[in-house]
Amino acid sequence: MLNRTILKALPAGVSAPAYDPATIGTGIVHFGVGNFFRAHEAFYVDRCLALAGQQGWGIVGVGLTAGARSERKAEQFTAQDCLYSLTEAAPDGGRAVRVIGALRGYLLAPADPTAVLDLLADPSVRIVSMTITEGGYNIDETTGEFRLDHAAVRADLAGGAPTTIFGYVVEALARRRAAGVGPFTVLSCDNLRHNGDVARTAFLGFARARDPDLAAWIEAHVTFPNGMVDRITPSVDDAIADALNATSGLDDALPLVAEDFTQWVVEDRFCAGRPALEEAGVQFVADVTGYEHVKVRMLNASHILLAFPGILLGYRQVDEALRDPDLARFVNAYLELDVIPRLDAPPGLDPQDYRRSVLRRFSNPAMADQLLRIGGDGSSKIQVFWTETVRRALSDNGDLRRIAFGVAAYLEALCGVDETGVAYTPTEPTLDATQLELAEAEDLGAALALPAFDGWRDIQSPVLADAIVVARQAIRDIGVRAALVQYGGLPD
Numbered sequence: 339m340l341n342r343t344i345l346k347a348l349p350a351g352v353s354a355p356a357y358d359p360a361t362i363g364t365g366i367v368h369f370g371v372g373n374f375f376r377a378h379e380a381f382y383v384d385r386c387l388a389l390a391g392q393q394g395w396g397i398v399g400v401g402l403t404a405g406a407r408s409e410r411k412a413e414q415f416t417a418q419d420c421l422y423s424l425t426e427a428a429p430d431g432g433r434a435v436r437v438i439g440a441l442r443g444y445l446l447a448p449a450d451p452t453a454v455l456d457l458l459a460d461p462s463v464r465i466v467s468m469t470i471t472e473g474g475y476n477i478d479e480t481t482g483e484f485r486l487d488h489a490a491v492r493a494d495l496a497g498g499a500p501t502t503i504f505g506y507v508v509e510a511l512a513r514r515r516a517a518g519v520g521p522f523t524v525l526s527c528d529n530l531r532h533n534g535d536v537a538r539t540a541f542l543g544f545a546r547a548r549d550p551d552l553a554a555w556i557e558a559h560v561t562f563p564n565g566m567v568d569r570i571t572p573s574v575d576d577a578i579a580d581a582l583n584a585t586s587g588l589d590d591a592l593p594l595v596a597e598d599f600t601q602w603v604v605e606d607r608f609c610a611g612r613p614a615l616e617e618a619g620v621q622f623v624a625d626v627t628g629y630e631h632v633k634v635r636m637l638n639a640s641h642i643l644l645a646f647p648g649i650l651l652g653y654r655q656v657d658e659a660l661r662d663p664d665l666a667r668f669v670n671a672y673l674e675l676d677v678i679p680r681l682d683a684p685p686g687l688d689p690q691d692y693r694r695s696v697l698r699r700f701s702n703p704a705m706a707d708q709l710l711r712i713g714g715d716g717s718s719k720i721q722v723f724w725t726e727t728v729r730r731a732l733s734d735n736g737d738l739r740r741i742a743f744g745v746a747a748y749l750e751a752l753c754g755v756d757e758t759g760v761a762y763t764p765t766e767p768t769l770d771a772t773q774l775e776l777a778e779a780e781d782l783g784a785a786l787a788l789p790a791f792d793g794w795r796d797i798q799s800p801v802l803a804d805a806i807v808v809a810r811q812a813i814r815d816i817g818v819r820a821a822l823v824q825y826g827g828l829p830d
């Protein structure tokens with residue numbers, strides 16, 4: 339089993355941490371220890387920990403979800419001294435395997451809320467970071483406000499042991515303020531435009547409802563840097579885990595694979611210090627807006643645009659879907675005609691180069707990246723990834739056909755059966771059963787009431803709504819492929 343005792347005798351070709359993981363301190367607490375965090379933030383921090391004077395920046399991970407799966411994950415982390423292997427896979431087949439030692443502890447919050455609060459209140463903790471998904475910030479997209487009506491939020495506001503990240507972080511900040519310890523930086527690593535601003539709205543929204551004085555203190559002292567994060571990191575099932583271990587020669591219960599590409603662009607606003615991330619490859623900029631626009635509106639938007647019709651056609655992997663010429667043409671047409679002309683790219687970034695790089699990355703066969711992972715939580719992702727492009731297309735009276743087709747494919751994919759007759763379960767954690775049923779309603783426009791489309795509801799035109807219904811009908815009448823060809827061509 340992978341653990342600290344075998345670090346000195348790793349199989350050939352596997353790199354060990356260039357520091358002693360047993361001796362690092364805790365400077366960061368991270369909520370949401372998923373694969374992306376392990377391949378991205380932890381990867382950068384791991385590089386920092388190897389530098390002189392950086393050993394105080396180890397990370398303790400926190401899991402918020404109760405249940406057997408989370409307990410098993412916590413046990414696996416503990417048994418492995420929180421070590422795990424990361425395989426970086428290049429499109430040409432090249433691979434590098436390294437053991438990451440940046441995670442120095444893992445706490446399951448429902449099992450021990452006090453330990454989590456004590457840790458967050460500890461002066462050594464100077465950054466609280468998170469990957470809690472696009473929908474995890476509990477923002478009402480129509481008002482832009484934090485939703486106080488959410489049951490778990492209401493319970494946390496009523497007092498007692500917290501269960502939400504908002505309850506934990508705000509309680510910890512209250513304790514730090516009372517003890518004169520000072521704030522920590524709240525660092526969102528989710529794929530949201532202005533993720534720091536969104537986090538700020540969420541945590542301040544919660545804090546104001548709890549105690550306006552505390553909220554004012556947070557507003558004055560806590561920083562919430564915006565950042566653009568990027569690294570494709572597929573889910574790892576047992577078969578993939580076995581294959582990774584067979585190649586590396588390790589016995590790792592938590593192996594991970596990611597593409598060789600990685601990027602993190604962050605605003606340098608850390609109220610309590612930060613690791614020397616710039617020496618580990620992180621780019622610090624004054625304003626991240628342009629990078630976010632490009633990433634979210636090109637990469638993430640085309641990822642889901644590929645996923646929905648790809649799933650309907652019976653594909654399950656991103657690389658195989660992109661090898662389908664009709665899908666590739668459709669995604670390219672969307673990027674070329676709908677996104678790039680309306681993009682605010684930062685100086686020096688060529689959108690055409692970026693488009694080519696995104697498509698090359700999607701084609702990486704070593705990733706075996708899952709379309710159902712990409713299409714999962716479509717309701718939140720559409721709000722974040724498509725809204726800006728849709729709003730701009732609506733306001734400049736642009737061609738809405740590809741957008742309409744994308745939405746139509748999403749709604750058809752929500753029905754859970756592909757065109758080859760294979761059933762699958764769409765993952766939509768924020769939709770209830772009644773909402774999911776809307777996708778199957780006889781009235782093909784009924785599902786336009788879903789929150790996925792809240793981001794452009796205020797300027798919604800009947801033209802777009804009609805186009806979506808027509809596209810759904812086309813998918814049903816002539817099939818996904820014929821509809822894809824019809825919608826994916828150049829404008830008349």
Ligand code: CS2
Nearest residue numbers: 567568569570571638641712
């Ligand atoms: C994907 C992302 O889930 C998704 O929607 O587009 O997870 C994507 O792989 C990452 O953002 C890449 O940085």
